[in-house]
Amino acid sequence: MPTGGGKSMCYQIPALVKTGIVLVISPLIALMENQVTSLKSKGIPAEFLSSTQTTHNKNKIHEDLDSGNPSIKLLYVTPELVATYGFKEKLTKLYSRGLLGLVAIDEAHCISTWGHDFRPSYRKISSLRKQFPDIPILALTATAVPKVQKDVISSLCLQNPVILKASFNRPNIFYEVRYKDLLDDVYADISNLLKSSGNVCSIIYCLERAACDDLTMHLSEQGISCAAYHAGLNSKVRSAVLDDWLSSRTQVVVATVAFGYSFFLHLSGI
Incomplete structure (x- = not known):
């Protein structure tokens, strides 16, 4: 779906009705900060983990995740963090307690070597499919030609996934070219x-x-x-x-x- 088409609602709404935490993997720290700030302003408990967070804030988030009943509904992380052994252990503990509800991969075109913004760390996300075989995985992007779509599905080991597509045309945008x-x-x-x-x-x-x-x-x-x-x-x-x-x-x-x-x-x- 195009930028502004409402892709984020595809995992934000489930986070409000599903048990446990929705894990959102995003490549841009600034985008994570922006979305978390917006969610919090609406009273939705969301957090992000990144290198920009203070040690105090990170500790508070980890304490909440380790509690028997985490208050966080959406947790935004980078693909680099997901690939670390320590964070995988954290996810395993959440999963074993039935507290991992959904994994959403934003900017999913970054997974594909055919994509315009390939991130090698995105390739490692495929391990989540094997680690948590019954947890739904959602991949979202505004830009994926058929070759990229096929590569994303293959890389994430998705089995007969539902593919939803919308036009990238934005009728409210005016284009002008100046040489x-x-x-x-x-x-x-x-x-x-x-x-x-x-x-x-x-x-x-x-x-x-x-x-x-x-x-x-x-x-x-x-x-x-x-x-x-x-x-x-x-x-x-x-x-x-x-x-x-x-x-x-x-x-x-x-x-x-x-x-x-x-x-x-x-x-x-x-």
Whole structure:
């Protein structure tokens, strides 16, 4: 289903009605933070485990998971964490107590070597099928051609899975192409476009980190509130940029494609 189509509801709603915990595997820490914050604001007990969490917060989450009756309904983790021996042991204990209700794999195209954003750690997720043979596995993505779909199904060892597809067309999106080589001043063109659009939150994607920093500098000189967001920044800075953008303190985020994805999801209403 396309971005903004409601894929996250496919595991968030079951989490509210099923016994136990729904495990959500996601490749982007910023996206996990964003979804957990949104769920908590709606009164839904959700947490995430990542390198950005403090030791105190991690300990609280693990204590809850080890309790006889965990309060957490949705737990977001990275594929790298799922592959660790310690976390697999944690899942085994939850499973043995009947507290693992569903495994949802977000951005499932990352599993496939044919995908545009392949993550080797995603390949290791297939071990969950053997480890927990009777637990439902849900794979979700907005971008998977038939070859990628086949690879995901094979890699996860899914048996006769139900495949649901929707059109990627987004009729509410307007597309316009401007040829960079035909512009007298690219920075001025982008600046004028942003100013003419009013004080709306915007995202600009760049292919390289250096381009993000360069464009951010030029737009700031034009009086536009903006910030760069990419892997070259530490997690604390990235979290601050995300918070400022979501709170409208920053108008424009200039991001690399991979790290900008979480911003796009929020913009689409997820």
